[in-house]
Amino acid sequence: VSTSIEESKRLSLAGQLAAGIAHEIRNPLTAIKGFLQLIQKDFTGNTMYLEVITKEINRIELILSELLGLAKPHESKFEKKHLNDTLDHVMTLIQTQANMKGINLIKAYAKPLPECLYDENKLKQVFINLLKNAIEAMPQGGDILTQAESNDTHLRILIKDQGVGIPENHIGNIGQPFFTTKEKGTGLGLAVCQQIIREHSGILNIRSNATGTTIEIVLPIKNEGAQ
Numbered sequence: 001v002s003t004s005i006e007e008s009k010r011l012s013l014a015g016q017l018a019a020g021i022a023h024e025i026r027n028p029l030t031a032i033k034g035f036l037q038l039i040q041k042d043f044t045g046n047t048m049y050l051e052v053i054t055k056e057i058n059r060i061e062l063i064l065s066e067l068l069g070l071a072k073p074h075e076s077k078f079e080k081k082h083l084n085d086t087l088d089h090v091m092t093l094i095q096t097q098a099n100m101k102g103i104n105l106i107k108a109y110a111k112p113l114p115e116c117l118y119d120e121n122k123l124k125q126v127f128i129n130l131l132k133n134a135i136e137a138m139p140q141g142g143d144i145l146t147q148a149e150s151n152d153t154h155l156r157i158l159i160k161d162q163g164v165g166i167p168e169n170h171i172g173n174i175g176q177p178f179f180t181t182k183e184k185g186t187g188l189g190l191a192v193c194q195q196i197i198r199e200h201s202g203i204l205n206i207r208s209n210a211t212g213t214t215i216e217i218v219l220p221i222k223n224e225g226a227q
C-alpha cells in the first residue's frame, strides 16, 4: 500500500510539474505569436518563413493544451447529467468534420439513459477525441456508430468505426503518451481519454481488426469515486 501511495504522490508531483512547465512555455509562446502577427502585417518580403513559424507555434500550443489535460486530473466538476444530451452536443460539434470526409455519424442511443454523475466537459473531450480518431481512420468515408445502454449500475458506450484498424504490433503502444502513427498527430488523445475515464472509475477498452475499431467505455452510474 505504501508504495502505491508513494507512486501516486510521485505521479501527482510530476503532473503539477508538467502543468507548471506547460504554463511557463505557453506565456512566451503567446507573446511570440502576437509579435509574429505584427511583423506579418507590414512585412514586404516572402512570408513563407513566418507562416512556417506560426504553424509550428500552433502545434506546440496544441501539444501543451493536451498535456495540461493530462496534468490536471484533480480539477474535476462532477454533476448529475444525461449522457444522451452530452453525446448529442458532441455529435453536433463533430458533424461538419464528418460530412467533409463522407462519414455518417449514426446515433444508436435513442432510449433515454439514467442520470449519471460525471464531469461533462471532460467526457465531451473523451468523445471528441475518440470520434476524431475514428474519422481519421476512415479516409474513404463510411459509418461511425455510437451506441449507449445501461443496466442498474453502469452505462456502457460503444464507438464503432469502419476504419483501417490498429495493427497487432501497435496495440501495446496505443494510449502511451506521444505514440502516434499520424504525421500531424500528438499521440496524446487516447492517453487523455484513459486518464479521464480512470478519474470516473470507469474502464476503456479497445478492440480492433482490419475492418474497424470499437472503443468501449463502461462508467459506474453512482460513481463512488467522484468528488
Ligand code: ADP
Residues within 6 Å of the ligand: 129, 133, 134, 137, 161, 163, 164, 165, 166, 174, 175, 179, 180, 181, 182, 184, 185, 186, 187, 188, 189, 190, 191, 213
Ligand atoms: P493521435 O490521434 O494524435 O495520433 P491518439 O492518442 O488519439 O493520438 O491515437 C494514437 C494512435 O492510435 C493513432 O495515431 C492511431 O495509430 C491509433 N488509433 C487511435 N484510434 C484509432 C482508430 N479508431 N482506428 C485506428 N487507429 C486508431
Ligand code: MG
Residues within 6 Å of the ligand: 129, 132, 133, 189, 190
Ligand atoms: Mg487522436
